[in-house]
Amino acid sequence: MQLKFQVKGMDFSRAGQAATKIKKALQLAGMDPATMRKAIIIAYEAEMNIVIHAYHGTLTANITPHKVEIIAEDVGPGIPDIPLAMQEGYSTAPPHIREMGFGAGMGLPNIKKSADELDIQSEVNKGTKLWAAVFNN
Amino acid sequence: MQQYFHSVRLDEEKCKGCTNCIKHCPTEAIRVRKGKARIIEERCIDCGECIRICPNQAKLAITDCLEKLKDFKYTVALPAPSFYGQFKPEVTPSRVLSALLALGFHDVFEVALAAEAVSWAIRHYMEVCVDRPRPLISSACPAVVRLIQVRFPSLLEHIIPIESPMEIAGRMAREQACRKTGLEPDEIGTFFITPCPAKVTEVKQPSEGRSSVDGAISMAVVYGALLKRLEMPAPYPVAPRASGVGIGWGRAGGENEAIKAGSLLAVDGIHSVISVLEEIERGGLTDIDYLEAQACTGGCIGGPLVPQNPFVARVRMGNLVKLYSAGEPGDFPRDFDYYRLKTPIPARPALTLAKDPQVALARLEEAERICAELPGLDCGSCGSPSCRALAEDIVQGYARRSYCIFELRERLQQLAEEMVELAQKQPPAMGRDWKQTRDGGGETD
Numbered sequence: 092m093q094l095k096f097q098v099k100g101m102d103f104s105r106a107g108q109a110a111t112k113i114k115k116a117l118q119l120a121g122m123d124p125a126t127m128r129k130a131i132i133i134a135y136e137a138e139m140n141i142v143i144h145a146y147h148g149t150l151t152a153n154i155t156p157h158k159v160e161i162i163a164e165d166v167g168p169g170i171p172d173i174p175l176a177m178q179e180g181y182s183t184a185p186p187h188i189r190e191m192g193f194g195a196g197m198g199l200p201n202i203k204k205s206a207d208e209l210d211i212q213s214e215v216n217k218g219t220k221l222w223a224a225v226f227n228n
Numbered sequence: 229m230q231q232y233f234h235s236v237r238l239d240e241e242k243c244k245g246c247t248n249c250i251k252h253c254p255t256e257a258i259r260v261r262k263g264k265a266r267i268i269e270e271r272c273i274d275c276g277e278c279i280r281i282c283p284n285q286a287k288l289a290i291t292d293c294l295e296k297l298k299d300f301k302y303t304v305a306l307p308a309p310s311f312y313g314q315f316k317p318e319v320t321p322s323r324v325l326s327a328l329l330a331l332g333f334h335d336v337f338e339v340a341l342a343a344e345a346v347s348w349a350i351r352h353y354m355e356v357c358v359d360r361p362r363p364l365i366s367s368a369c370p371a372v373v374r375l376i377q378v379r380f381p382s383l384l385e386h387i388i389p390i391e392s393p394m395e396i397a398g399r400m401a402r403e404q405a406c407r408k409t410g411l412e413p414d415e416i417g418t419f420f421i422t423p424c425p426a427k428v429t430e431v432k433q434p435s436e437g438r439s440s441v442d443g444a445i446s447m448a449v450v451y452g453a454l455l456k457r458l459e460m461p462a463p464y465p466v467a468p469r470a471s472g473v474g475i476g477w478g479r480a481g482g483e484n485e486a487i488k489a490g491s492l493l494a495v496d497g498i499h500s501v502i503s504v505l506e507e508i509e510r511g512g513l514t515d516i517d518y519l520e521a522q523a524c525t526g527g528c529i530g531g532p533l534v535p536q537n538p539f540v541a542r543v544r545m546g547n548l549v550k551l552y553s554a555g556e557p558g559d560f561p562r563d564f565d566y567y568r569l570k571t572p573i574p575a576r577p578a579l580t581l582a583k584d585p586q587v588a589l590a591r592l593e594e595a596e597r598i599c600a601e602l603p604g605l606d607c608g609s610c611g612s613p614s615c616r617a618l619a620e621d622i623v624q625g626y627a628r629r630s631y632c633i634f635e636l637r638e639r640l641q642q643l644a645e646e647m648v649e650l651a652q653k654q655p656p657a658m659g660r661d662w663k664q665t666r667d668g669g670g671e672t673d
Contacts, residue, residue: 092593110510118379119595119620121580121588128382128509135510154592156585201511227585 137163235425242286247608273374276532289425300417309478313541326462337401340474345560371523381575398440423531480527490517
């Protein structure tokens with residue numbers, strides 16, 4: 092089944108809500124706790140990336156008994172150097188975002204750690220598409 | 229035998245079938261059916277929120293009564309640290325302990341003392357096991373532990389594998405009593421004086437094997453019986469052995485104050501606990517070493533079975549902590565294995581829609597569809613806590629679409645309109661105008 096959520100840039104008051112709904116769905120579907128944890132971390136970090144960096148986007152979860160796919164598509168500045176963005180601690184978040192406790196440069200590295208498969212496509216000044224999969228064993 | 233023991237029960241006579249409790253249950257474990265609240269056993273975590281909210285006092289906690297003391301040759305009272313905060317300043321801990329003896333117990337062992345020992349064990353574990361996932365979560369509040377089993381199974385590995393102060397107190401008390409009396413361990417009864425139903429359940433249905441505590445008696449019951457005996461002479465004088473460090477465990481933040489190492493976070497109140505656990509679940513708070521989490525607002529002094537106002541108790545407890553702050557650390561085993569939880573805490577997947585993931589997913593999809601069509605008012609009239617919960621109940625076969633009074637009303641309205649329309653139709657033989665039309669005739673409306 093598919094769950095799809097609209098995510099707005101800079102909307103910190105509702106940030107994380109889509110990830111919470113995905114978690115509830117995974118729990119109802121009886122996914123393994125380990126699968127659930129990995130998928131929540133990916134969904135949350137991907138959602139936050141849209142909130143912090145992009146103008147707007149969508150967060151999608153495709154759930155099957157054997158696999159959870161998280162897809163985050165946004166319209167935004169894009170990522171010029173993906174390998175650099177994957178490094179722990181590297182962040183382009185402006186100071187006011189960091190002061191809120193976000194933008195520590197752990198978003199993509201955390202996603203990478205949790206995902207069994209990961210693909211990121213980005214075009215500067217257009218947007219980013221992140222696709223991650225977690226296998227339910 | 230039922231699968232789960234629960235301390236929280238319903239008084240059928242008092243329950244009016246209002247929907248206050250279903251709305252406040254953190255695990256959506258209550259439904260109203262046939263005018264009475266029903267608890268879904270595998271979901272209930274015995275937090276006691278429903279006891280607090282029920283306007284008709286229809287929710288109660290089953291605890292042991294003082295009569296049970298007669299089942300043992302020698303009995304030891306285990307007062308929870310929060311017990312000290314229930315009395316006026318002139319009623320010193322020493323008088324409280326003496327009165328417990330006057331009440332019929334042969335001896336007293338303070339849980340606060342065990343709390344000091346557990347504080348040591350937690351500090352030790354944090355130093356030695358640096359590779360464990362952070363933050364570690366306290367195992368002291370049984371309602372929080374069960375909340376994690378039901379709603380946050382992926383966080384079970386965060387729970388520190390150390391027994392609760394109550395369990396440790398029961399063990400230490402029994403060992404001490406055996407030495408003192410020469411009796412067999414089975415002949416000694418240990419009784420926890422409990423501020424909450426969750427602890428009763430922990431005693432009756434421990435996560436591993438058998439509890440070291442033989443019974444749990446409501447603090448409110450003991451308090452009432454004790455007030456009459458405060459002036460009575462004790463069979464022998466008892467002095468409190470616990471220091472402020474252990475006594476402070478009875479209020480929110482006290483556990484962390486006792487640990488005093490690393491970066492510590494304290495959260496109290498079940499709904500606040502849930503939001504912090506959600507944050508940990510999505511990978512946050514890794515900079516915190518230890519989380520003290522208590523289901524009741526204010527900590528154990530805010531328990532549903534506690535007689536005194538928790539804010540008053542908090543002040544009194546604060547004064548006692550200061551008064552006994554100079555106390556020497558108690559005499560307890562400095563061997564970590566003494567405190568270690570022997571078996572891992574299992575998950576309790578009570579929220580899944582079906583055992584088979586394929587079926588569960590199909591039901592989930594169906595529930596999403598139904599939920600989108602329901603009015604979304606979360607009124608509770610259907611007996612489920614929200615429209616979403618009703619949709620989940622429907623796909624599992626526990627409820628019907630017609631339980632929604634708004635949908636029922638709409639359908640009745642449609643039906644009524646149809647009936648009016650039908651009522652206006654009459655057969656031509658009963659006097660309706662008959663117009664001959666060019667192509668052969670028929671009725672016109």
